[in-house]
Structure formats: C-alpha cells, structure tokens
Amino acid sequence: RMSPLEAQRALGPPHPKGPTVIRWMLAPGATYEGARDAWSPFDRVRAVDTGARKGTAALALEAAGAGASVFVIVNNQAEGCAPASVEGLARILGGLDSNAHPRSDPPTYEDAPEP
Numbered sequence: 003r004m005s006p007l008e009a010q011r012a013l014g015p016p017h018p019k020g021p022t023v024i025r026w027m028l029a030p031g032a033t034y035e036g037a038r039d040a041w042s043p044f045d046r047v048r049a050v051d052t053g054a055r056k057g058t059a060a061l062a063l064e065a066a067g068a069g070a071s072v073f074v075i076v077n078n079q080a081e082g083c084a085p086a087s088v089e090g091l092a093r094i095l096g097g098l099d100s101n102a103h104p105r106s107d108p109p110t111y112e113d114a115p116e117p
Contacts, residue, residue: 006030007057016065024065026058026087027077037079048082050090059094 007024016022028037029051041048062072074091076084 007054007061011061016061016068016070018069021071021073022062022065024058024061024072024074025077026054026074026080026091028079029054029081032079034079037082041079041082044078044083046083047086047090051081054080055087055091055094059091062095 007026028034029049058074062074065072074088076087076091078084081087081090
C-alpha cells in the first residue's frame with residue numbers, strides 16, 4: 003500500500019532533473035478487491051475524490067513548474083473510471099473546474115485540501 007499523497011510530498015519537493023510520477027490508485031480506506039467488486043464495470047465515476055484530484059493537480063503543477071516531466075497514473079479503483087478521473091483532473095489543470103484555481107494562478111501543494 004502506498005502512502006497518501008501528502009506523506010509522499012512531505013519527503014521533499016519534485017526534482018527538476020528527473021520525471022515526477024504520481025500514482026492515483028485507490029480512494030482512502032478502499033481495497034482493490036472492494037473497489038473492483040463495487041465499481042465494476044468501471045464505466046463511470048462512482049465517487050468523486052476532490053481532495054485527490056486537487057492534490058494530484060497541485061503536485062503536477064509544482065513539479066512542472068520546477069522543470070520536471072510529469073506523468074500521472076490513474077487506476078479505475080481511484081473513482082470508478084480512470085478515463086473520467088483523468089478528464090476531471092485535466093479540467094482542474096486547465097482551470098475549467100469551478101472549484102479549481104485559475105490556470106493563471108496555479109495552485110501549490112499547500113492549497114490542496116486535507117483528506
């Protein structure tokens with residue numbers, strides 16, 4: 003089991019000389035088997051995780067701002083449908099989500115809500 007995003011970020015800032023890989027795998031407290039059984043066939047978002055979306059977006063922007071290449075891996079078990087979760091994340095990154103920071107004022111990791 004991976005540590006929560008906040009704990010991973012606390013290890014240090016993104017390094018500009020290498021890629022930053024962010025894995026968004028499961029909702030807090032969920033298990034792979036439980037999410038698979040509850041959310042299969044993974045054809046729509048079952049539970050929006052706003053904190054994970056905003057935290058992932060903030061860390062991605064921080065890493066990109068430091069000059070790192072950023073890769074985000076999203077699992078179906080994160081919200082119920084990885085492609086839809088990626089779309090929601092992209093809306094935040096593009097400033098299209100009404101709850102997101104505007105693109106001209108990118109969020110920092112500290113702006114992400116507590117889980």
